[in-house]
Amino acid sequence: MRALLLCLVALCLMPGAATAQGVSANTPxxxxxxxxxxxxxxxxxxxxxxxxxTFAQLAIQTGDLEGAIAALERMLFVNxxxxxxxxxxxxxxxxxxxxxxAKNYFQSITEMKEAAPQEVxxxxxxxxxxxxxxxxxxxxxxxxxxxxxxxxxxxxxTSTGNVLVGGIPATLDSQFTSRKDDxxxxxxxLKYSYxxxxxxxxxxxxxxxxxxxxxxxxxxxxxxxxxITTGPVLNLLPGNDxxxxxxxxxxxxxxxxxxxxxxxxxxxGAAFAFNPLPVVQSETVAExxxxxxxxxxxxxxxxxxxxxxxxYRTRLTYAMFDNLALNAGIGMTVQNTDDETQANTExxxxxxxxxxxxxxxxxxxxxWATIGSVTRAVTKYDAPDPTISAxxxxxxxxxxxxVTEAVPINDTYAVVGxxxxxxxxxxxxxxxxxxxxFTIGLNMRF
Numbered sequence: 001m002r003a004l005l006l007c008l009v010a011l012c013l014m015p016g017a018a019t020a021q022g023v024s025a026n027t028p029x030x031x032x033x034x035x036x037x038x039x040x041x042x043x044x045x046x047x048x049x050x051x052x053x054t055f056a057q058l059a060i061q062t063g064d065l066e067g068a069i070a071a072l073e074r075m076l077f078v079n080x081x082x083x084x085x086x087x088x089x090x091x092x093x094x095x096x097x098x099x100x101x102a103k104n105y106f107q108s109i110t111e112m113k114e115a116a117p118q119e120v121x122x123x124x125x126x127x128x129x130x131x132x133x134x135x136x137x138x139x140x141x142x143x144x145x146x147x148x149x150x151x152x153x154x155x156x157x158t159s160t161g162n163v164l165v166g167g168i169p170a171t172l173d174s175q176f177t178s179r180k181d182d183x184x185x186x187x188x189x190l191k192y193s194y195x196x197x198x199x200x201x202x203x204x205x206x207x208x209x210x211x212x213x214x215x216x217x218x219x220x221x222x223x224x225x226x227x228i229t230t231g232p233v234l235n236l237l238p239g240n241d242x243x244x245x246x247x248x249x250x251x252x253x254x255x256x257x258x259x260x261x262x263x264x265x266x267x268x269g270a271a272f273a274f275n276p277l278p279v280v281q282s283e284t285v286a287e288x289x290x291x292x293x294x295x296x297x298x299x300x301x302x303x304x305x306x307x308x309x310x311x312y313r314t315r316l317t318y319a320m321f322d323n324l325a326l327n328a329g330i331g332m333t334v335q336n337t338d339d340e341t342q343a344n345t346e347x348x349x350x351x352x353x354x355x356x357x358x359x360x361x362x363x364x365x366x367x368w369a370t371i372g373s374v375t376r377a378v379t380k381y382d383a384p385d386p387t388i389s390a391x392x393x394x395x396x397x398x399x400x401x402x403v404t405e406a407v408p409i410n411d412t413y414a415v416v417g418x419x420x421x422x423x424x425x426x427x428x429x430x431x432x433x434x435x436x437x438f439t440i441g442l443n444m445r446f
Contacts, residue, residue: 138193146442150180189209196232223257227252231250291305368408381393416443
């Protein structure tokens with residue numbers, strides 16, 4: 001009788017019906033043939049759990065999640081003591097957004113206790129936590145990155161000591177030329193997101209970034225930074241393949257250099273992101289900050305740099321393969337200042353790549369990520385600075401290189417190392433320098 005019931009249920013999944021349940025029209029022919037063959041094997045031998053499970057796996061690969069669910073639920077009809085099948089069903093319902101059904105299967109696994117392997121219980125706990133997070137309208141996340149950095153030119157000073165003063169060549173005392181130094185740093189990022197309406201992907205986000213570095217010797221370049229942004233994240237066309245998202249936001253920034261407050265800057269920005277192709281993501285950002293500098297005893301003329309800073313940037317990311325993404329970006333930063341000798345415009349061009357490969361160490365299971373980038377930047381100043389040269393305009397040409405290796409220890413912690421090099425060639429010798437740096441730190445996500 002059980003075999004007869006299984007045959008009747010299987011008849012509901014004739015090839016035509018199975019295709020209607022959700023096999024993607026873009027499924028490769030070979031995958032479609034394997035799917036059809038597995039389906040025929042299953043309906044001719046409905047009591048064979050191995051054949052049913054094989055069909056379910058192929059159904060998942062071809063995008064027929066509903067067909068996979070039906071097959072796996074039939075397996076439980078034959079044998080209800082299958083925790084891994086219950087886990088797979090919970091995952092499939094989770095992927096479909098049916099969190100209530102997913103929770104039922106996950107909770108049934110927790111009730112099985114010793115009957116389910118510990119790894120299954122661990123995965124269930126992760127999914128239950130994620131479901132709980134998605135069902136609430138308040139979401140918190142963040143990361144903390146702490147480490148050490150060594151630089152060959154921590155004070156970004158000229159290494160030759162040859163400068164211009166009032167248009168006359170001069171030589172700096174060695175204490176004012178480039179200096180090696182080490183620092184300890186910590187970078188904390190926090191995000192709060194509020195779902196503005198149930199059933200909608202629109203949210204209101206608050207982001208806070210803080211950064212603190214302390215030098216071993218060059219205390220004048222100790223840095224402290226706090227930046228807060230807040231605003232809505234609006235999905236303009238829900239369900240559209242292009243996934244256009246608009247994010248307007250307010251900005252508040254405060255920067256400390258060498259101890260006292262360097263400047264504070266209220267402002268505003270907007271970001272527009274969409275996917276022009278399934279494998280291409282793009283984002284365009286415009287930000288404006290009204291920077292207000294604070295004069296001090298050591299720097300009594302900082303306020304001549306007061307003014308609005310405007311930043312514009314566009315970035316494209318192309319997922320060439322599952323483990324390789326290429327990116328390219330352009331940017332422009334315009335600094336309007338009270339004193340025109342400090343006003344400038346920077347144009348930048350960046351290319352990069354991110355590669356993910358299996359861990360070469362057997363005790364670390366997660367893949368390692370290698371990220372590289374090259375940036376070319378040109379900065380042009382609006383007017384000569386007579387304290388340096390009354391006739392020569394300052395133009396800086398920068399090359400910036402970086403390679404980062406991220407080694408995940410688990411889902412929470414990762415060891416991150418970065419090698420970087422900046423080379424600046426300037427029309428004024430005062431501003432030419434080279435800086436090589438190495439950073440190593442521990443990143444924690446929460």
